[in-house]
Amino acid sequence: LPLVQRHILISGNALTMNKYIAAALTGAVVLMSACQDNPTAPSQDRVVAGSQQTLQSLVSGIVAQDRGNVGGSYGSWGSIMARDAIQPNGNEQRTLTEFYVTPPDPSDFIGRSQWDGYYTMLRASKNLLKDASFKALSSGDQAATRGFVNTLGGLAYIRLIEYRDQRGAVVQGPDGTVMDPIRQKQSVLKYASALLDSAYTDLQAASASVPFTLPSGYKLHGDYTLTANLKKLNRGLKGKVEVMRALDAVAPNAGSAAAAITALNIALADAPTPVNQEYLNTGPWYQYNPSAPESTPNPLPSSSSLLTDNFVANIMPGDLRAAQIIPAAKVTVAGYSGQWRLKSTDPTNAALQSAPMPAVTNTEFFLLRAQAEIATGDLLSATNDINAVHTVAGGLAPYTPFLTPAAAIAAVLYEYRYSFAYLGPQHIVALREYGMFNTTYTSQPGMPTTVVLVQDLPIPLTEINARNGDVTPVP
Numbered sequence: 001l002p003l004v005q006r007h008i009l010i011s012g013n014a015l016t017m018n019k020y021i022a023a024a025l026t027g028a029v030v031l032m033s034a035c036q037d038n039p040t041a042p043s044q045d046r047v048v049a050g051s052q053q054t055l056q057s058l059v060s061g062i063v064a065q066d067r068g069n070v071g072g073s074y075g076s077w078g079s080i081m082a083r084d085a086i087q088p089n090g091n092e093q094r095t096l097t098e099f100y101v102t103p104p105d106p107s108d109f110i111g112r113s114q115w116d117g118y119y120t121m122l123r124a125s126k127n128l129l130k131d132a133s134f135k136a137l138s139s140g141d142q143a144a145t146r147g148f149v150n151t152l153g154g155l156a157y158i159r160l161i162e163y164r165d166q167r168g169a170v171v172q173g174p175d176g177t178v179m180d181p182i183r184q185k186q187s188v189l190k191y192a193s194a195l196l197d198s199a200y201t202d203l204q205a206a207s208a209s210v211p212f213t214l215p216s217g218y219k220l221h222g223d224y225t226l227t228a229n230l231k232k233l234n235r236g237l238k239g240k241v242e243v244m245r246a247l248d249a250v251a252p253n254a255g256s257a258a259a260a261i262t263a264l265n266i267a268l269a270d271a272p273t274p275v276n277q278e279y280l281n282t283g284p285w286y287q288y289n290p291s292a293p294e295s296t297p298n299p300l301p302s303s304s305s306l307l308t309d310n311f312v313a314n315i316m317p318g319d320l321r322a323a324q325i326i327p328a329a330k331v332t333v334a335g336y337s338g339q340w341r342l343k344s345t346d347p348t349n350a351a352l353q354s355a356p357m358p359a360v361t362n363t364e365f366f367l368l369r370a371q372a373e374i375a376t377g378d379l380l381s382a383t384n385d386i387n388a389v390h391t392v393a394g395g396l397a398p399y400t401p402f403l404t405p406a407a408a409i410a411a412v413l414y415e416y417r418y419s420f421a422y423l424g425p426q427h428i429v430a431l432r433e434y435g436m437f438n439t440t441y442t443s444q445p446g447m448p449t450t451v452v453l454v455q456d457l458p459i460p461l462t463e464i465n466a467r468n469g470d471v472t473p474v475p
Contacts, residue, residue, distance in 0.1 A: 055133040055145070059212045062124050066152055066359070067286045069117035072299030074159065075357075077110065078425025081454050082437070083447045084311045085422055088333035089304035096336050100450045107461040114163040115460050118156040123176040125149040140207035144227050147202035148210055150195055151234045155360070157192035158240055161185055162425045165432060165456040166250055168473030179466060182459065184473040186253065189245045193259075196238045203231045217285040220356060224284040233284065236267035236365040243368045246375055247433035257375035264369040268362060275366075275388040283361035290353035297353035300422055305345035306331065306338030310446030311421065320395035321418045336448050342422055357423065363389055364426060367415055371430070374408045382408045389415045409434055428455065 079085035080099045087095035098104040104111040128134055134145060160169040169188045173180045183191070206227040218224040224233060242260035245253040272279055290297035306328055315322045326346070330339040344352060370385035379402045386408070387398040394415075402408040413436070416427040431437035432455055442450055459471045 053131070053133065055128075055131075055137070056212050058124070058128045058131060058133065059145070059149070059214075062121055062128065062149060062152065063215065065117060065121040065124065066155075069114070069121065069156070069159070070286065070357075070359075071113075072302075073110075073113040074425070075300065075420075075423045076305065077113065077163070077457065078428045079421050079423075081425070082417070082428040082431060083308055083442055084417060084427060086306050086308050086336060086338040086448060087302075087304045088306065088331045088336050088338050090331075090333050092304075093334050095304070096334050096448075099454050100336065100448050101452060103452060103454055104457055106458040106464060111458045112460045112462070114159065114457060115463070118160050119170065119172055122153055122156055122172040125153050126172070126174060126176070137211060138207070140205070141211040143202040144206035144210045144230075145212070147199045147206055147227065147234070148230060150199035150202070151230060151237065154192045154196040154199065154234070154237050154241065157188055157195070158237065158244070161188055161192075161244065162429050163457045164459070166473075167456060167459055167471070182463075182467075182471055182473045184251075184475055186245060186248060186251050187473075187475055189241050189248075193238060193241045193245070196234055196241065200231060200234045200238070203227050203234060215287060217287040217356060217359075220285045220287075221278065221358075221361070222282040222284075232267045232269070233360065235263040236283075236360065236362070236368075239264035239267060239365065239372070240368050243371050243375075244429070244433075246372065249432060249435060257372045260372035261369060261376065264365055264372065267365050268369065271362075271388075275392055277392055280363045280366070280389065280392055281358070281361055284359045285356045286359055287356050288354050298355050298357065300345050300355075300357070301347045301349065301352045302345060303347045304331065305341060305422065307340040307342065307421070308338070308446055308448060309340070310444050311417070312340045313446050315418055316394070316396060316414075318396060319418065321393060345422060363393065363419055367412055367419075367426075370408070370412050371433075374405050374412070377405075379403070379405070379408055382412070386411050386415060389419060393419055 076085060076087065076095075077099075080087060080095065089095055094105075094108060094110060098108075098110050106112070128149060129146060134142065137145065157169065157171075164185075166185050168182045168184050170180050171183050171188060171191045208227060209225050210227065210230075214225050222229050224230055239260040242256040242263060246256035246260060288296055288298040307325065312325055315325070324343045325340055326343055328339055328341040330337060343349070344355065346352060366385045366388045370382040373379070373382035373385065383399055383401045390396050390411070391398050399411060402411065413427070413430055413434070416430050420426040428437065431441065437453065437455055439453070441447075442453060464471055
């Protein structure tokens with residue numbers, strides 16, 4: 001998909017957000033921004049507080065929270081860290097200063113983001129699997145439901161580690177009232193891998209489709225109400241976890257690269273020859289609805305969501321993704337400037353308020369498999385997987401087989417950079433994995449000058465205070 005068409009589609013026809021989230025999150029603190037009911041969702045106005053909730057309402061709350069977790073910050077912060085995006089906002093200078101001058105403050109909206117919502121969702125998932133509405137299902141429908149919510153749980157742990165890296169994260173235990181310890185990165189990823197394996201086992205034993213309604217974004221590019229497709233999604237996420245384990249800069253896990261290839265081969269088993277754009281787009285998508293009563297527009301369009309000059313200057317001649325880069329009125333704030341934007345962030349285009357954006361697509365799975373193949377020394381296969389994105393999304397001539405890992409790594413980093421700008425931290429994650437996010441990288445012409453290299457977000461102050469200042473991750 002051209003780099004700006006990936007937006008968020010998990011609203012649609014089954015998300016009565018406030019009421020569903022309240023139903024799904026009994027006993028959990030809801031810390032997401034306000035959302036309102038989707039007009040096409042069934043009304044829950046007659047639900048009495050304390051009464052038994054339906055499976056539909058519980059699942060819809062989890063799915064709504066998943067979309068809310070992403071918001072605008074999941075795509076923006078990682079792109080800013082990687083020096084691909086820049087947000088010069090005169091009314092809110094922290095999007096500049098806390099990435100280029102000082103580390104993010106754990107107490108503010110940057111330092112707190114990409115944390116609380118995931119635990120809200122994880123606790124809701126555990127509550128659902130204890131609920132009477134779940135236990136009343138047939139065994140096949142229970143397996144489908146459990147496989148679905150635990151696959152989303154695996155995705156939550158991935159996103160937590162993408163942004164916290166070596167700071168670690170909490171593995172949510174069965175009791176949401178217990179303060180579980182912060183675990184080291186490899187421990188969290190190991191747990192996420194096992195959770196995804198458990199979900200895959202469930203999906204193999206599941207009914208043909210999930211026993212609840214999912215938003216329309218789950219059918220936009222492939223039907224992810226079908227457990228056959230959820231199994232492929234699950235294996236793609238398993239592959240992502242194993243690549244992160246294999247390439248961890250501090251404690252790499254040697255066997256994980258081969259495990260990643262095995263999982264990603266399943267995820268991409270139906271790839272056509274040649275690969276086409278629709279196949280790259282395949283995956284569950286999120287959807288936004290700016291109209292009342294939901295009133296939840298796509299968060300990307302903004303006058304301050306710009307690109308760095310270096311990002312614009314270094315796209316390859318002839319790359320189709322360059323068509324998504326357009327000039328913007330130059331903005332300078334606190335000594336930092338931007339004068340280009342992606343079409344997907346154009347605040348003057350009203351249609352973008354309801355533009356879709358992917359949760360996960362095959363584009364990423366190809367690049368992840370290429371990383372695993374580079375790690376195992378299979379440069380020919382890595383070339384083929386990189387070319388699947390390079391020639392289709394980029395429209396560029398295919399690479400000849402790479403002769404060195406360094407050449408293959410440079411190519412995979414290029415594809416991450418120009419496929420995921422404003423869509424996630426994939427590029428900064430890969431730069432960290434290869435030890436390439438450093439002063440040499442950030443001092444290139446057109447990069448924002450910096451006195452600090454921000455590669456991750458802090459543990460939020462609420463967690464620090466609750467733990468009396470001890471947030472050192474444990475094994």
